[in-house]
Amino acid sequence: MTDVALEPMDDVEFPDDVHATSTGISNPKLAMWTYLASDCLLFGGLISTYLLYRNRPGNIPGLSGSDLRASELFNIPFTSMTSFILLMSSLTMVLAVNSAIRSDAERMRLWLVATSVLGAMFLGGQIYEFTEFVREGLGFTSNVSASSFFTLTGLHGAHVAVGVLMLLSATVYSMRRTLNAEAVETLGLYWHFVDIVWVVIFAIVYLIP
Amino acid sequence: MSATIDVDDDSPVHPGEHHDHGPSDGTYWKVFWALVFITALEVSTYFWDVWFGESSWTFAVPLLLLLMVVKFVLIASVFMHLRFDSKLLTRIFYFGLATACIVYLAALSVMNIFTDNGNPWFNDPPPAVTPSAVVTGEMPAGGMGG
Amino acid sequence: MAITEERPPLELTSGDLPPVEVETLGVFHRPRSTHGWASWFTTVDHKKIGIMYGFASFFFLLVGGFEALLIRTQLAVPGNKLLSADLYNQVFTMHGVTMVFLVVMPLAAAFANYLLPLQIGARDVAFPRMNALSLWVWLFGAIFFNTSWFLGGGADGGWFNYAPNSGVVFSPSHGIDFYAVGLIIMGIGSTVSAVNLTVTVLNMRAPGMTLMRMPVFTWMTFIVQVLLVFALPVITVALLLLTLDRMFGATFFDASAGGDPFLWEHLFWIFGHPEVYIMILPSFGIASEVLPTFSRKPIFGYPFMVGSGIAIGFMGWGVWAHHMFASGMGPISVLAFSLATMFIAVPTGVKILNWMATMYGGRLRFTTAMLFSIGLVAMFTIGGLSGVTHAFAPMDTQQTDTYYIVAHFHYVLFGGALFGLFSGIYFWWPKIFGFFLNEKLGKWHFWLMILGFNLTFGPMHILGLQGMMRRTYTYTEGQGFNGWNLVATFGAYLLAVSILVFIWNVIRSYRAHRRNPVNPGPDPWDARSLEWMIQSPPPEHNFDEVPVVEDFDEFWHRKYGHDEQGRPVRIAATEDVVQKGDATGVHLPSPSYWPIVLAAGLPLIGYGVIFNLWWALPGVILMVAGIYGWVLEPSTDPSAGHGHDDDHHHDGDDSDAAALDEPADAGTADGDGEGVDADGSETAAEPEPAMATASAEAQDGGSK
Numbered sequence A: 001m002t003d004v005a006l007e008p009m010d011d012v013e014f015p016d017d018v019h020a021t022s023t024g025i026s027n028p029k030l031a032m033w034t035y036l037a038s039d040c041l042l043f044g045g046l047i048s049t050y051l052l053y054r055n056r057p058g059n060i061p062g063l064s065g066s067d068l069r070a071s072e073l074f075n076i077p078f079t080s081m082t083s084f085i086l087l088m089s090s091l092t093m094v095l096a097v098n099s100a101i102r103s104d105a106e107r108m109r110l111w112l113v114a115t116s117v118l119g120a121m122f123l124g125g126q127i128y129e130f131t132e133f134v135r136e137g138l139g140f141t142s143n144v145s146a147s148s149f150f151t152l153t154g155l156h157g158a159h160v161a162v163g164v165l166m167l168l169s170a171t172v173y174s175m176r177r178t179l180n181a182e183a184v185e186t187l188g189l190y191w192h193f194v195d196i197v198w199v200v201i202f203a204i205v206y207l208i209p
Numbered sequence B: 001m002s003a004t005i006d007v008d009d010d011s012p013v014h015p016g017e018h019h020d021h022g023p024s025d026g027t028y029w030k031v032f033w034a035l036v037f038i039t040a041l042e043v044s045t046y047f048w049d050v051w052f053g054e055s056s057w058t059f060a061v062p063l064l065l066l067l068m069v070v071k072f073v074l075i076a077s078v079f080m081h082l083r084f085d086s087k088l089l090t091r092i093f094y095f096g097l098a099t100a101c102i103v104y105l106a107a108l109s110v111m112n113i114f115t116d117n118g119n120p121w122f123n124d125p126p127p128a129v130t131p132s133a134v135v136t137g138e139m140p141a142g143g144m145g146g
Numbered sequence C: 001m002a003i004t005e006e007r008p009p010l011e012l013t014s015g016d017l018p019p020v021e022v023e024t025l026g027v028f029h030r031p032r033s034t035h036g037w038a039s040w041f042t043t044v045d046h047k048k049i050g051i052m053y054g055f056a057s058f059f060f061l062l063v064g065g066f067e068a069l070l071i072r073t074q075l076a077v078p079g080n081k082l083l084s085a086d087l088y089n090q091v092f093t094m095h096g097v098t099m100v101f102l103v104v105m106p107l108a109a110a111f112a113n114y115l116l117p118l119q120i121g122a123r124d125v126a127f128p129r130m131n132a133l134s135l136w137v138w139l140f141g142a143i144f145f146n147t148s149w150f151l152g153g154g155a156d157g158g159w160f161n162y163a164p165n166s167g168v169v170f171s172p173s174h175g176i177d178f179y180a181v182g183l184i185i186m187g188i189g190s191t192v193s194a195v196n197l198t199v200t201v202l203n204m205r206a207p208g209m210t211l212m213r214m215p216v217f218t219w220m221t222f223i224v225q226v227l228l229v230f231a232l233p234v235i236t237v238a239l240l241l242l243t244l245d246r247m248f249g250a251t252f253f254d255a256s257a258g259g260d261p262f263l264w265e266h267l268f269w270i271f272g273h274p275e276v277y278i279m280i281l282p283s284f285g286i287a288s289e290v291l292p293t294f295s296r297k298p299i300f301g302y303p304f305m306v307g308s309g310i311a312i313g314f315m316g317w318g319v320w321a322h323h324m325f326a327s328g329m330g331p332i333s334v335l336a337f338s339l340a341t342m343f344i345a346v347p348t349g350v351k352i353l354n355w356m357a358t359m360y361g362g363r364l365r366f367t368t369a370m371l372f373s374i375g376l377v378a379m380f381t382i383g384g385l386s387g388v389t390h391a392f393a394p395m396d397t398q399q400t401d402t403y404y405i406v407a408h409f410h411y412v413l414f415g416g417a418l419f420g421l422f423s424g425i426y427f428w429w430p431k432i433f434g435f436f437l438n439e440k441l442g443k444w445h446f447w448l449m450i451l452g453f454n455l456t457f458g459p460m461h462i463l464g465l466q467g468m469m470r471r472t473y474t475y476t477e478g479q480g481f482n483g484w485n486l487v488a489t490f491g492a493y494l495l496a497v498s499i500l501v502f503i504w505n506v507i508r509s510y511r512a513h514r515r516n517p518v519n520p521g522p523d524p525w526d527a528r529s530l531e532w533m534i535q536s537p538p539p540e541h542n543f544d545e546v547p548v549v550e551d552f553d554e555f556w557h558r559k560y561g562h563d564e565q566g567r568p569v570r571i572a573a574t575e576d577v578v579q580k581g582d583a584t585g586v587h588l589p590s591p592s593y594w595p596i597v598l599a600a601g602l603p604l605i606g607y608g609v610i611f612n613l614w615w616a617l618p619g620v621i622l623m624v625a626g627i628y629g630w631v632l633e634p635s636t637d638p639s640a641g642h643g644h645d646d647d648h649h650h651d652g653d654d655s656d657a658a659a660l661d662e663p664a665d666a667g668t669a670d671g672d673g674e675g676v677d678a679d680g681s682e683t684a685a686e687p688e689p690a691m692a693t694a695s696a697e698a699q700d701g702g703s704k
């Protein structure tokens, strides 16, 4: 479906080179990767904060706060499930991209919706996990270990939530306007990035004691 | 609309030209199953101390880090197309990642989280600290005790 | 640093989904006008955005300068009671933050926005609407930050804001809340702009403009953008933790609850040292344009100039803990960071030598711009040398937190960064506004400024070594600090006078121009890079015809060839080389309301976070409205004329929405893909053989 490209260039806009970028990479994709590279340092900072504080409950006499650590409350089987869900959403995302490449709008929307549903399930799991923690007495302000855990996973959750919104918006958008494959791919990049951040968090925060 | 058409060939822009498209659905599924398998392996380490005894942790930690890296690279290379796309993107992304790792690891080691260099929280559980130490202000915060 | 392509970019160009008819959404009519005062609020033109950055940051220069005068007046005599200790803390903190984030960075951003597209031969930046967004986010963040004066007092923890002074216990007012939230907001703006400009430099270069043909200013600005991309998230983390500490009850930096004040110091300086290069490199770039122009010689050692910039960019990441020598981080860390800091002086020295070699044997013209650039070289050298003295940890423990440090960073930041920026103002003013600034007043400005500057900050070296601590609101009679402090205060007022001279110069030159307009012409200085090839002020579309670049210093080489001795010989009259600016029918992105709407949401959210979360709600609504309005709006108004009825154009201008979440229009990816085959991927790589031969004779750009 490339009729747009067929349109005659009646007035000369860019006499020499109408559509090329200097590197051949499209602007949005390059921008997305640059942003993701930048985000590495954001999550890196928060992961480091957690690593620094994870063994620091305030159970030392004279220090305030609860002596519970986030890591003592981890429910590994449950989190494994949600990690799996997020992994699956990466698969549905690439399938959406491939459908878009084949100009198969129906399938693409299907996969996009599937991706956002999986993302929402992950978020639901996180909300459940947080409420469990609070029920067991570990709130955001209980101690530094808890604060850093909630900040890290909370910011990741916020990224997921933004991703879900963008996926749904893209789905609706594609029903009204033209959405090209590369836009879906660029959106996918963001989504996969959120997934790989979770891969790191899952291993470093959850599995390594 | 749902029919799959090979747009390549009737594209006015690249008549008959071959494109380096991303991986097929099949490849994606394969990678996905690999990721699932690795995740299962990762999760299994959680039960290792029950299965193989406490000492198995010494192997579990490096293994977990390794598996994490493998998963990371798989997703970045295949799902995010880094392997098939312009190398500039790979460079940008891994440059950011490397900067993050180097800078933060350096900062964490200066703050003594890998060494017991006066870090009261290095040992697990933390050593008992007497209230008086806190009151008199001898309680070092993190790596302050150099 | 090979950014060359071994692998063609992945193409997903064929997958356009069926188009559906485009209807323009929105409550308001789309802004059309590109003239008149209202157009400034909706413009997406990088030149207008640059000018707005410039004027706004100059305004903040006056604000920060006023704060500086307060500081100096307070310290003029011992035991002065003009400011209380508390107010003094607020004034120097607000002064520092203002000068760093509201003056030097945005003034550099003004030049970056205005000049980057011109120097690489582009019609605009990669994402014009995002460019407008960065401006408004930064400006609203800056205003938000300064409203703290009226809402309980400014921040009072110093610009580096160490814990525990940054905690609510020691700073109960809202000042530091505004610092944290305000800097997060400005950081968002800078990140957007940094990504945007990075993509612009990588992707929007004119044909033949390889990386190693880019002007040095473009290179330095590019390095700055990359530094910003990677440094801003680090400070964002620190500020986020601080916000959570102060407003949501966390204890990240509270040692009494297990927190670690050290974490703040590390995060702040991991950002902070790259930040000092973020502030100085644009001025290095400006000097590297000005010195060759007024020496009539190419920049000496272009590859070294670029290489040392890159080296500074890299090494800047490995020295941050030299700000923490006195914090007790242990001998090994001190040793490592001390060594790294000494090494970073090497690429800096390379630059200074190259500038001097550029001037050596040249036909120097001492215009105001040139004077300021020479001033930069001289003053920065002094600041760099004092920097090396505190790279040695034992010496630094004597100097740290004294006025010696204040002297150091003012020599690099004022004598370096600000002198460079003023040089740029005098140099590019005729290009930007179409009239000259008065040279005579300009020279008064320069000499008053360099005199005032040295009187203010020179004595601080001595005061610091005598033991006068910085950030202390007064001193007593017997400490022996009286004389030099009085001199410094006198110098500060001289600086204020020099700024007044500058303002007077602008007003006078403008009036003279109104009375008797004399256009300086496209190339008033006989300069070297592409921006001088178009009319002054540049037409909205920049280039009538995108130039094909065959050389470093392209414009110069179109004017001059060589004789046997390598001396420049005219080969073409300037009028024949420059573009007339009369092209019509060039498609430009249409103005848009949404950037300013989206940006307006952020300070509201900021007030909400600080005072009452409910207040954030209207901010969130504005932002959501802004984002959706943005995405649903084609970046070029279909009904705006130019004979097109579709909204696809060239790569950059219409693709901006895509990076936010999805593209607004069809033109994006297929557009970008199409050109790739032949000339698209080559530009970043080696020059095409034909070009290489054509320019073989011109390699002098780098070597001589």
Ligand code: HEM
Residues within 6 Å of the ligand: C160, C276, C277, C279, C280, C322, C323, C341, C342, C344, C345, C348, C383, C384, C385, C387, C388, C390, C391, C396, C399, C400, C401, C405, C408, C409, C412, C413, C416, C417
């Ligand atoms: C020749 C290269 C340089 C060296 C070796 C150097 C070294 C240092 C060192 C060791 C300190 C810490 C002193 C202390 O707090 O005890 C310092 C402080 C500082 N430097 Fe530099 N510096 C250099 C260049 C620059 C440049 C180019 C800038 C900015 C444009 C800059 C801005 C600053 C600032 C703002 C501070 C003070 C931060 C604060 O405490 O508020 N320096 N420098």
Ligand SMILES: [Cu+2]
Residues within 6 Å of the ligand: C272, C273, C276, C319, C320, C322, C323
């Ligand atoms: Cu530094």
